[in-house]
Amino acid sequence: MxxxxxxxxAASAASGPYFVDEAVKAGLKDIFVCGDxxxxxxxxxxxxxxxxxLDFDNDGLLDIFAVTASKLEGFAGDAAPVNHLYRNKGxxxxxxxxxxxxxxxxxxxxxxxxxxxxxDGFVDLYVTYWGNDVMYRNRGDGTFExxxxxxxxxxxxxxxxxxxxxxxxxxxxxxxxxxxxDLRSTPRPDGPKPCQWKSEKVxxxxxxxxxxxxxxxxxxxxSGQIRxxxxxxxxxxxxxxxxxxxxxxxxxxxxxxWSDIYVAVxxxxxxxxxxxxxxxxxxxxxxxxxxxxxDGREQAGMGTAVADYDGDGWPDLVKTNFVDDVPNLxxxxxxxxxxxxxxxxxxxxxxxxxGWGVGFVDYDNxxxxxxxxxxxxxxxxxxxxxxxxxxxxxxxxxxxxxxxxSTDAGPAVMERTSARGLxxxDYDNxxxxxxxxxxxxxxxxxxxxxxxxxxxxxxKLIGRKSNRSAIGAVARVTVGKRVVTSEVxxxxxxxxxxxxxxxxxxxxxxxxxxxxxxxxxxxxxRLGMLSAGQIVTIEEGKGxxxxxxxxx
Amino acid sequence: xxxxxxxxxxxxxxxxxxxxxxxxxxxxxxxNFNQALITFREAAQCDPKLVQAHLAxxxxxxxxxxxxxxxxxxxxxxxxxxxxxxxxxxxSALYLNSGLHNKALPLLETLVAVTPNAADVHADLAAVHxxxxxxxxxxxxxxxxxxxxxxxxxxxxxxxxxxxxxGDDAGAMPLLRKAAELQPQAYEGHFLxxxxxxRLGQFQEAQSELExxxxxxxxxxxxxxxxxxRAWGGLGKAAERKAALAQFSELxxxxxxxxxxxxxxxxxxxxARTFLxxxxxxxxxxxxxxxxxxxxxxxxxLFRLAGLHFDLHHYGLAREYxxxxxxISPSTWLYHYLLGLVEKGSSRLDDARASLETAAKLQxxxxxxxxALGEVLTAQGxxxxxxxxxxxAVKLAPNDPSFRENLDAAPKP
Numbered sequence: 001m002x003x004x005x006x007x008x009x010a011a012s013a014a015s016g017p018y019f020v021d022e023a024v025k026a027g028l029k030d031i032f033v034c035g036d037x038x039x040x041x042x043x044x045x046x047x048x049x050x051x052x053x054l055d056f057d058n059d060g061l062l063d064i065f066a067v068t069a070s071k072l073e074g075f076a077g078d079a080a081p082v083n084h085l086y087r088n089k090g091x092x093x094x095x096x097x098x099x100x101x102x103x104x105x106x107x108x109x110x111x112x113x114x115x116x117x118x119x120d121g122f123v124d125l126y127v128t129y130w131g132n133d134v135m136y137r138n139r140g141d142g143t144f145e146x147x148x149x150x151x152x153x154x155x156x157x158x159x160x161x162x163x164x165x166x167x168x169x170x171x172x173x174x175x176x177x178x179x180x181x182d183l184r185s186t187p188r189p190d191g192p193k194p195c196q197w198k199s200e201k202v203x204x205x206x207x208x209x210x211x212x213x214x215x216x217x218x219x220x221x222x223s224g225q226i227r228x229x230x231x232x233x234x235x236x237x238x239x240x241x242x243x244x245x246x247x248x249x250x251x252x253x254x255x256x257x258w259s260d261i262y263v264a265v266x267x268x269x270x271x272x273x274x275x276x277x278x279x280x281x282x283x284x285x286x287x288x289x290x291x292x293x294x295d296g297r298e299q300a301g302m303g304t305a306v307a308d309y310d311g312d313g314w315p316d317l318v319k320t321n322f323v324d325d326v327p328n329l330x331x332x333x334x335x336x337x338x339x340x341x342x343x344x345x346x347x348x349x350x351x352x353x354x355g356w357g358v359g360f361v362d363y364d365n366x367x368x369x370x371x372x373x374x375x376x377x378x379x380x381x382x383x384x385x386x387x388x389x390x391x392x393x394x395x396x397x398x399x400x401x402x403x404x405x406s407t408d409a410g411p412a413v414m415e416r417t418s419a420r421g422l423x424x425x426d427y428d429n430x431x432x433x434x435x436x437x438x439x440x441x442x443x444x445x446x447x448x449x450x451x452x453x454x455x456x457x458x459x460k461l462i463g464r465k466s467n468r469s470a471i472g473a474v475a476r477v478t479v480g481k482r483v484v485t486s487e488v489x490x491x492x493x494x495x496x497x498x499x500x501x502x503x504x505x506x507x508x509x510x511x512x513x514x515x516x517x518x519x520x521x522x523x524x525x526r527l528g529m530l531s532a533g534q535i536v537t538i539e540e541g542k543g544x545x546x547x548x549x550x551x552x
Numbered sequence: 553x554x555x556x557x558x559x560x561x562x563x564x565x566x567x568x569x570x571x572x573x574x575x576x577x578x579x580x581x582x583x584n585f586n587q588a589l590i591t592f593r594e595a596a597q598c599d600p601k602l603v604q605a606h607l608a609x610x611x612x613x614x615x616x617x618x619x620x621x622x623x624x625x626x627x628x629x630x631x632x633x634x635x636x637x638x639x640x641x642x643x644s645a646l647y648l649n650s651g652l653h654n655k656a657l658p659l660l661e662t663l664v665a666v667t668p669n670a671a672d673v674h675a676d677l678a679a680v681h682x683x684x685x686x687x688x689x690x691x692x693x694x695x696x697x698x699x700x701x702x703x704x705x706x707x708x709x710x711x712x713x714x715x716x717x718x719g720d721d722a723g724a725m726p727l728l729r730k731a732a733e734l735q736p737q738a739y740e741g742h743f744l745x746x747x748x749x750x751r752l753g754q755f756q757e758a759q760s761e762l763e764x765x766x767x768x769x770x771x772x773x774x775x776x777x778x779x780x781x782r783a784w785g786g787l788g789k790a791a792e793r794k795a796a797l798a799q800f801s802e803l804x805x806x807x808x809x810x811x812x813x814x815x816x817x818x819x820x821x822x823x824a825r826t827f828l829x830x831x832x833x834x835x836x837x838x839x840x841x842x843x844x845x846x847x848x849x850x851x852x853x854l855f856r857l858a859g860l861h862f863d864l865h866h867y868g869l870a871r872e873y874x875x876x877x878x879x880i881s882p883s884t885w886l887y888h889y890l891l892g893l894v895e896k897g898s899s900r901l902d903d904a905r906a907s908l909e910t911a912a913k914l915q916x917x918x919x920x921x922x923x924a925l926g927e928v929l930t931a932q933g934x935x936x937x938x939x940x941x942x943x944x945a946v947k948l949a950p951n952d953p954s955f956r957e958n959l960d961a962a963p964k965p
Contacts, residue, residue, distance in 0.1 A: 198654045198684075199654045208815065286801065287794070287797060289782075289785070292778070294751070295747070295778070296774060296775045296777075296778025296800060297775070323685070324683075324685045339785075343716070343717060343718070346719065348717060348719065349718065349719075351685035384654075
């Protein structure tokens with residue numbers, strides 16, 4: 001069955017190029033800055049920035065928000081780069097509405113995550129900074145207001161994600177913090193005590209620098225007043241101690257109906273916070289098997305993504321790492337532990353890439369989540385590593401193996417940049433997932449997918465009792481004898497936000513035979529057959545409330 | 553270890569220097585290692601081209617586990633003869649042991665050119681390529697090593713591991729099994745085989761191999777227990793898995809604590825340096841003392857502490873620290889020189905003279921050593937010897953007025 005299903009798609013899957021970079025054509029010409037282009041004197045210049053696909057004006061089209069950092073020497077006058085919000089005009093082009101929206105903030109921005117924090121139906125934003133993070137409430141009229149908690153603190157925020165960890169219907173927030181960074185006390189490569197990498201003088205860190213502490217914020221908003229309380233200590237988030245936290249991904253790894261949190265950590269063991277259902281978390285990464293490499297080594301964890309890549313109904317995890325290492329693919333053992341399957345899955349063939357944003361994306365709509373990774377070195381000047389690296393598209397064979405199909409995917413995938421952030425979403429609503437990439441000191445890349453692959457169905461979930469963004473909701477779509485599972489999540493990949501809508505590849509099937517939604521809190525909602533080729537809105541407790549056909 | 557090899561190649565050495573070197577060998581054979589180090593250093597001073605003296609020094613330090621000094625001697629040898637196979641081999645091994653693959657790589661590449669038929673060199677080079685992610689060259693070099701010596705353990709294990717990590721189980725497993733059979737007492741073979749079996753999901757056999765690895769000396773290696781935990785997990789043995797993970801965590805913590813201690817020691821040394829620059833010697837000494845407690849076997853630290861206490865006129869403490877430094881690194885002239893100054897400061901003239909004479913033997917080109925020796929000899933009433941020492945100092949550093957003044961002021965015999 002599986003083989004026939006795949007064979008039917010083989011011809012189309014190999015007929016590239018199908019990813020084309022439309023960024024410039026789409027009007028995405030702004031340069032996103034992160035430190036000096038040619039020389040990185042400090043680690044803060046190396047992380048790059050995040051990007052987001054989100055529909056801020058609820059017009060059914062994915063808009064783009066992109067974060068910028070800055071340069072250490074600063075900018076004269078009002079030349080400092082700012083974050084950008086680009087409104088999707090519906091014709092595969094975008095207009096810059098940053099200023100009008102009130103999001104054109106300068107500073108050393110890092111990551112972004114989205115969620116409807118006040119359940120008003122408009123998606124809100126959280127932007128992390130080296131400095132003070134900022135929380136924005138979407139007023140629903142195309143503008144945003146700063147609702148940052150007063151005690152947000154001056155840290156180096158990186159990845160973040162909204163989640164409703166206590167099932168109270170309001171979105172809480174987890175934020176990773178990287179380094180307790182002090183520019184004045186950190187050695188420079190050209191100083192008296194430079195750090196070295198492969199005998200070359202480079203910027204220092206994170207090892208040797210003071211790690212940051214992850215923060216969990218509980219949403220205590222009431223009567224239209226946005227309020228978040230730092231519960232990191234009481235909830236057990238601080239217990240593992242300071243770590244070099246980067247990307248954050250939430251998922252229900254043990255399928256107990258409660259959101260757990262995974263934090264990819266640089267140069268230390270990564271963290272998995274298991275939700276104990278009582279407002280607290282227990283760190284279980286080592287016992288669970290997702291803390292280290294398969295050799296038991298600490299790695300430089302960068303980006304993370306979750307999907308059920310092997311179709312067993314349980315969420316699996318992928319993580320990118322530093323150069324001279326390979327990514328990790330952790331397969332869920334369905335007993336609260338994971339096994340690393342990197343080697344046998346085919347992801348261990350290349351160790352020359354320094355990976356950042358990573359996402360599971362069923363680019364060919366065959367029903368099997370593929371993997372897309374963006375790469376780039378942190379040291380622009382070194383002789384021993386390529387600063388600009390190509391992206392990698394791995395195709396999932398459906399039998400636990402991934403093959404690098406980047407060449408076939410087209411020059412846009414093979415293009416070399418020093419990429420960081422990655423968001424996945426179907427910005428032209430044609431039923432094919434597209435890719436948004438942030439590049440160090442360059443404009444964004446917007447990889448439009450034109451592959452004539454399988455059919456697909458997109459679900460837009462709206463919570464009623466649950467949080468309105470439906471973050472944490474799990475959809476199970478029956479396609480023939482298979483059940484394809486996906487979860488709505490905030491944050492993930494690398495400091496970025498992907499489309500909340502869940503896209504299901506159906507292969508040659510023209511319909512999903514059944515759909516089941518498990519809302520946060522455990523309520524199950526079952527729907528019957530849904531035809532391919534449309535975006536279906538499902539509201540908690542109501543069922544299908546809207547259907548929009550894909551664009552041609 | 554390498555000394556017998558050295559004896560054979562002494563014929564080209566000048567007779568006097570050769571005699572000194574032979575004396576060093578005699579010291580070595582009598583297990584008087586400190587004296588041997590001094591004598592070998594003397595021989596090296598006598599004949600600057602005497603590579604063997606540096607190799608002999610490196611050999612003694614390596615046997616003592618003092619990799620830093622051994623490496624310094626080997627690099628000195630390579631400055632004299634950049635294609636010296638013994639030095640290349642030993643220096644690359646030291647770099648490899650320290651994880652400095654980048655530094656080992658050029659040495660191994662030269663060594664391969666010098667000794668193209670040495671299987672172990674190809675295997676070492678392959679290991680460096682593997683560590684830097686160059687699988688193609690790693691595989692090529694491992695295979696070359698196996699062509700030269702089909703039963704070479706490191707090449708079998710290394711190539712097996714490389715192939716296993718690349719997902720080539722069919723290629724990897726026979727090599728790993730053969731390696732484990734060839735050297736059944738080496739834990740590494742069982743460890744690599746066990747790890748590969750884990751990857752294949754053959755947990756029962758993996759557990760057995762890993763238990764074996766643990767018994768054969770792998771019980772200090774955290775990764776052995778990590779793999780063991782994977783095997784137990786695969787077998788559904790939760791309690792055993794938990795115990796193995798606990799062992800892994802404990803060993804990892806130990807490693808981290810040691811590394812942290814090293815980092816802290818370095819920070820204390822930095823702080824001490826700042827205090828020194830500000831002239832706050834006592835505070836600097838306190839910081840160095842903290843660093844010494846963290847790294848008690850660091851001769852450089854002991855020397856710095858001794859120097860500080862010397863400046864503070866704490867001669868007892870200075871002596872204690874510099875003697876400890878000398879016991880770790882007896883062929884370092886600077887330590888003997890400082891001890892001489894300490895003894896001179898505390899009016900122990902015989903001891904001062906002995907230390908300064910040793911320093912002068914180890915480093916006959918340092919004017920301050922001869923000047924200090926002259927001062928001690930003057931105080932001892934050894935007028936002729938004192939003048940000779942001052943004359944040597946002036947000859948070595950004719951522009952230093954204090955040495956000239958001492959010579960002019962020295963009582964004539």
